[in-house]
Amino acid sequence: MTALTPGFADPVLDAQAAFRAVLEAMSRPGRVQRAGAGLAPPAPLMPAAAAVLLALADSGTPLVHDGGEDADAWLRFHAGAPVSPTLAEAAFVLATGAPPALSALGTGTEEEPERGATLVVQVASLAEGDGWRLIGPGIEREHRLAVEGLPPGFVQAWTANRALFPRGVDVVLCAGEHLAALPRGITIAEG
Amino acid sequence: MNAPLEGYNFAYLDEATKRMLRRTILKAVAIPGHQIPFGAREMPLPYGWGTGGIQVTAAILGPADTLKVIDQGADDTTNAISIRRFFTRVAGVATTERTAEATIIQTRHRIPEAPLRENQVLVYQVPQPEPLSKLEPRRAETKRLHALADYGLMHVRLYEDIARLGHIAKAYDYPVMVGGRYLMSPSPIPAFDNPKMHRMAALQLFGAGREKRIYAIPPYTDVRSLDFEDHPFRPIRAPQDCALCGSRESYLDEVITDDRGGRLFVCSDTDYCGERVAARGAAAC
Numbered sequence: 001m002t003a004l005t006p007g008f009a010d011p012v013l014d015a016q017a018a019f020r021a022v023l024e025a026m027s028r029p030g031r032v033q034r035a036g037a038g039l040a041p042p043a044p045l046m047p048a049a050a051a052v053l054l055a056l057a058d059s060g061t062p063l064v065h066d067g068g069e070d071a072d073a074w075l076r077f078h079a080g081a082p083v084s085p086t087l088a089e090a091a092f093v094l095a096t097g098a099p100p101a102l103s104a105l106g107t108g109t110e111e112e113p114e115r116g117a118t119l120v121v122q123v124a125s126l127a128e129g130d131g132w133r134l135i136g137p138g139i140e141r142e143h144r145l146a147v148e149g150l151p152p153g154f155v156q157a158w159t160a161n162r163a164l165f166p167r168g169v170d171v172v173l174c175a176g177e178h179l180a181a182l183p184r185g186i187t188i189a190e191g
Numbered sequence: 192m193n194a195p196l197e198g199y200n201f202a203y204l205d206e207a208t209k210r211m212l213r214r215t216i217l218k219a220v221a222i223p224g225h226q227i228p229f230g231a232r233e234m235p236l237p238y239g240w241g242t243g244g245i246q247v248t249a250a251i252l253g254p255a256d257t258l259k260v261i262d263q264g265a266d267d268t269t270n271a272i273s274i275r276r277f278f279t280r281v282a283g284v285a286t287t288e289r290t291a292e293a294t295i296i297q298t299r300h301r302i303p304e305a306p307l308r309e310n311q312v313l314v315y316q317v318p319q320p321e322p323l324s325k326l327e328p329r330r331a332e333t334k335r336l337h338a339l340a341d342y343g344l345m346h347v348r349l350y351e352d353i354a355r356l357g358h359i360a361k362a363y364d365y366p367v368m369v370g371g372r373y374l375m376s377p378s379p380i381p382a383f384d385n386p387k388m389h390r391m392a393a394l395q396l397f398g399a400g401r402e403k404r405i406y407a408i409p410p411y412t413d414v415r416s417l418d419f420e421d422h423p424f425r426p427i428r429a430p431q432d433c434a435l436c437g438s439r440e441s442y443l444d445e446v447i448t449d450d451r452g453g454r455l456f457v458c459s460d461t462d463y464c465g466e467r468v469a470a471r472g473a474a475a476c
Contacts, residue, residue: 012201016253019213023251026220027394027409028309056217058210091214110338114218114227137223137370138409140392166372170221183221183409185370 005040007054007078014038018055022172025181030134030143032126032180042070044096048174049120050074056118057081057092065094094120099150102157105169113166116184124149126175136186145180147173155188162187195283202249203281208232212250212405216396219407224369225337226320231403241274242400244297244316251312251396252278252295257285259293264301264442264459271299290462300363302384304441304463307393309410315378317399320406322366322376342374345417353422362427368415369408377414383426383442388414431456436467 008014021035036047039054045067053075057063062084065071075081075094084090088106093099099121108115131146132155150173161168161184168184182188195201204212208230215229234242252258258278262270266288274297275286287293290303297314307313323333326344336342345366352360359365365382369375377385378397388395388408395408408414418424429443434455441463443456458464 012206013254015206015209016201016251019209020251020253022217023213023220023394026217056210056214058207060211061214111334113222113225114215116218116221118217137412138220140390140411166222166225170217185221185223 004074004077005042007039007074008051009038014051015055018051021179022052022055022181025172025179026138026170026183028138028143029136029181029183029186030128030132030139030145032128032145032178034177035174035179036177042074044068044122045071045074046096046122046174047177048179049094049096049122049172052120052172052174052179053079053081053092053094061091062089063092063094064090065096067094067096071096090117092118092120094122096122099154102161102169102171107161107164107167107169110167113168116168116170118170118172120172120174121150123147123173123175126173126178126180131191133189133191134182134186135189136183138183139186147180149175155190158182158188196280199281201254201282202252202278203235204232204246204249208246209250212246215405216247216250216407219396219405220394220409222373223408223412224373224375224406226375226404226406228403229405231400234400235277236273238401239318240270241297241299241316243398243402243405244299244314244400245274245277245398246400247314247396247398247405248278248295248297249282251314252282252284254282254284256294257287257292259287259290259296259462260298261296261301261303261460261462262299263444264303265461267461288462289466290460300379300381301442301459302380302387304458304460306387307391309392311393313391313393313395315380315395315397317376317378317397317404318401319364320376320397320399320402320404322364322374337373340372340374342368342417345374346419349417350419353419359418359422359424365424366417368413368417370412371415374417375406375408375414381427381442382416382424383428385414385416385424386426390414429456433458433464436464436471438464438467 021033036051039047041050063081105117125148127146171182262268416424
């Protein structure tokens with residue numbers, strides 16, 4: 001157990017900036033935003049993923065993560081989110097390693113699809129202009145997003161998640177200080 | 192930037208409330224047109240004055256933003272001035288009356304005439320978020336109708352207008368389908384403004400304070416006004432030119448000028464009208 005590193009230097013304005021980055025990412029899926037500059041969360045947490053959770057998670061949002069002891073202590077202290085008893089009940093799921101199956105997460109109900117979980121996944125890299133072809137709300141024609149570090153089969157799992165719409169899981173992909181989002185209504189075509 | 196009022200958090204709301212609002216807004220963006228309940232707070236102005244819109248604005252606003260507030264298109268009405276002054280005092284943000292300079296535009300019942308851009312957010316004040324409320328008062332039932340995407344009630348309502356009056360007699364709050372899935376109230380904007388929502392480059396957020404609902408339309412999302420093949424949707428506009436700037440495209444307000452039947456028609460969007468008048472003045476010099 002190492003000494004706790006600080007959270008947001010300015011809890012109010014840094015949280016606002018991180019939220020706006022996520023809002024922009026959700027509104028324009030596939031566009032890469034910056035968040036978490038200056039944050040030094042314990043490994044394996046990356047700045048962008050840490051900023052997303054500090055900005056959005058709190059005592060009202062059960063969290064599941066695979067970040068280990070140091071990350072757990074850091075998230076408990078700075079965000080205060082309770083540990084979810086099961087994956088399906090978590091409002092936020094953070095995957096620093098291989099993400100859990102999308103079908104194992106809460107997807108909401110037909111009447112309350114907003115209860116679907118938000119999955120924050122750390123990946124090796126994110127880049128615009130290449131890779132996946134994304135279409136759907138928020139995208140004028142087509143956005144391209146290249147993601148390194150997702151397990152094989154993610155796109156198939158996403159297609160199944162997309163088919164649940166309006167139910168489903170929303171994903172925030174984080175790499176270092178960069179993030180991009182995949183809201184549930186987005187269709188991914190490979191290559 | 193002005194110094195914000197002491198003793199208040201940035202943008203008035205406490206951080207826990209902002210997080211709750213922000214989570215709701217993100218889910219609303221992920222499910223276009225779906226109303227999401229949220230814990231609306233009591234605000235220092237009464238319901239009906241834009242408490243929902245103010246809470247949404249407070250949740251997204253940052254020090255780098257420039258805020259514009261309009262009420263029925265006008266920047267200089269009591270409601271617009273009060274809300275602009277509120278955010279100047281509690282957040283110290285810059286405000287503007289120019290549509291092109293704003294990054295966040297909070298609106299009551301109009302969409303600006305100038306097309307909005309990608310770096311802008313339009314926040315609507317919504318009195319009644321449920322488009323089916325006058326047809327089905329039970330909230331539990333309308334939730335089920337939305338879950339089933341069963342909007343026959345609204346089609347019958349519009350059909351009855353055609354059968355009785357020969358046309359759909361809804362001039363404002365004209366229901367739309369968002370992303371082909373959810374029936375949505377566009378708030379009481381004139382039906383004239385409905386086509387502007389379709390594939391708008393800016394993000395559109397809707398806040399209803401008394402009814403405690405938030406919903407959203409992401410950029411470039413299909414928004415279709417409900418209609419019938421043989422009775423297509425037609426935006427209505429007074430068949431006059433603006434008395435000040437001469438516009439034939441903008442939405443007009445009718446202004447009574449005396450007690451002998453005198454009246455004139457002027458643009459409802461004061462910024463649009465003012466800029467056109469200024470441009471004409473500059474051209475004449």
